[in-house]
Amino acid sequence: xxxxxxxxxxxxxxxxxxxxxxxxxxxxxxxxxxxxxxxxxxxxxxxxxxxxxxxxxxxxxxxxxxxxxxxxxxxxxxxxxxxxxxxxxxxxxxxxxxxxxxxxxxxxxxxxxxxxxxxxxxxxxxxxxxxxxxxxxxxxxxxxxxxxxxxxxxxxxxxxxxxxxxxxxxxxxxxxxxxxxxxxxxxxxxxxxxxxxxxxxxxxxxxxxxxxxxxxxx
Amino acid sequence: xxxxxxxxxxxxxxxxxxxxxxxxxxxxxxxxxxxxxxxxxxxxxxxxxxxxxxxxxxxxxxxxxxxxxxxxxxxxxxxxxxxxxxxxxxxxxxxxxxxxxxxxxxxxxxxxxxxxxxxxxxxxxxxxxxxxxxxxxxxxxxxxxxxxxxxxxxxxxxxxxxxxxxxxxxxxxxxxxxxxxxxxxxxxxxxxxxxxxxxxxxxxxxxxxxxxxxxxxxxxxx
Numbered sequence: 449x450x451x452x453x454x455x456x457x458x459x460x461x462x463x464x465x466x467x468x469x470x471x472x473x474x475x476x477x478x479x480x481x482x483x484x485x486x487x488x489x490x491x492x493x494x495x496x497x498x499x500x501x502x503x504x505x506x507x508x509x510x511x512x513x514x515x516x517x518x519x520x521x522x523x524x525x526x527x528x529x530x531x532x533x534x535x536x537x538x539x540x541x542x543x544x545x546x547x548x549x550x551x552x553x554x555x556x557x558x559x560x561x562x563x564x565x566x567x568x569x570x571x572x573x574x575x576x577x578x579x580x581x582x583x584x585x586x587x588x589x590x591x592x593x594x595x596x597x598x599x600x601x602x603x604x605x606x607x608x609x610x611x612x613x614x615x616x617x618x619x620x621x622x623x624x625x626x627x628x629x630x631x632x633x634x635x636x637x638x639x640x641x642x643x644x645x646x647x648x649x650x651x652x653x654x655x656x657x658x659x660x661x662x663x664x665x666x
Numbered sequence: 667x668x669x670x671x672x673x674x675x676x677x678x679x680x681x682x683x684x685x686x687x688x689x690x691x692x693x694x695x696x697x698x699x700x701x702x703x704x705x706x707x708x709x710x711x712x713x714x715x716x717x718x719x720x721x722x723x724x725x726x727x728x729x730x731x732x733x734x735x736x737x738x739x740x741x742x743x744x745x746x747x748x749x750x751x752x753x754x755x756x757x758x759x760x761x762x763x764x765x766x767x768x769x770x771x772x773x774x775x776x777x778x779x780x781x782x783x784x785x786x787x788x789x790x791x792x793x794x795x796x797x798x799x800x801x802x803x804x805x806x807x808x809x810x811x812x813x814x815x816x817x818x819x820x821x822x823x824x825x826x827x828x829x830x831x832x833x834x835x836x837x838x839x840x841x842x843x844x845x846x847x848x849x850x851x852x853x854x855x856x857x858x859x860x861x862x863x864x865x866x867x868x869x870x871x872x873x874x875x876x877x878x879x880x881x882x883x884x885x886x887x888x
Binding site: 515636 | 732736858
């Protein structure tokens, strides 16, 4: 006799949701750090370095996230390190995030008016100070809507960890669905949980985009 | 104990992998076709006079864009038989890709239609163009030109997303790779190579789209 979808099953999904949020958080924080490095290298002015980072970004944008996860997951297994499934998928999502955020911030850095950089140079600021005090604060503002958009992508993307067997929300949904034989109800609830997580972010992002567009018209 | 990489399994499986590429492209093409149909119908409904229809389209777009494709395809996998559509996994995958891509297509096409200024159409009539010419030269071509980059980008996204259809074992490259992996246990080699096959597919698509854009959408310079 299969159990019906009740409170224990709902609780199981909620624990899956916690793992989804933790995985997103770890990948986003790690991706922001590495992504900043990618963006800075991508705009450093050295032809060779810019080319390499461009290829790095192109590889992640041109291949499916699922396959990136597979390669990292099985690649790490080959190194002989006994890594927890969470650590392995977190590393996979972090490198993916570094490429996508790097590209978003590359665009934002280049969108800061050239006159700002020139004025900073005229004032005798060094490259590091120019970036830290003049360009990056403005670039962050420009990049916020796209960064939030990527965060939503990342939350949805973590569902692919289910395919390599890590129990987050989507995998928890599969398990409960197999136990209760109520797939529509279970995946409906799982979808609703993702929606509650993503929709406010999407809304916030598009509102900010509209405000920035208005500000740039003036 | 060291592990020696052995890519010969990939070489032996090459015909199957190339057929997998064909499957992926077919899946993406069919999904995109469905997505475009949903997109055009959705744009018409999005600006209709009936408030409930507008709300339906907005709700559809928001739900699809804020939930993972994996959950969508699982849901459809179980929901479609209930409405009498008993389909094989590949057909289910096409519908899931079409529904997912359709939500994005609605937004893209709507942007293109809105980019045509009303004054342009009036100017067309003032120059003595007839209705068909106005539609073709003033509305359709500039609108297509405006949405072409997003639409082709969306197609490449859809091609990459189609790898997730392996979760319901639709016929495409990733599920072929999974079968080879379970036969040979050479997980890393197989997936590493298949990742590059996907990269080749998206680069070829990008190149093709750029050629088409150059041929059909560049403004006359004379």
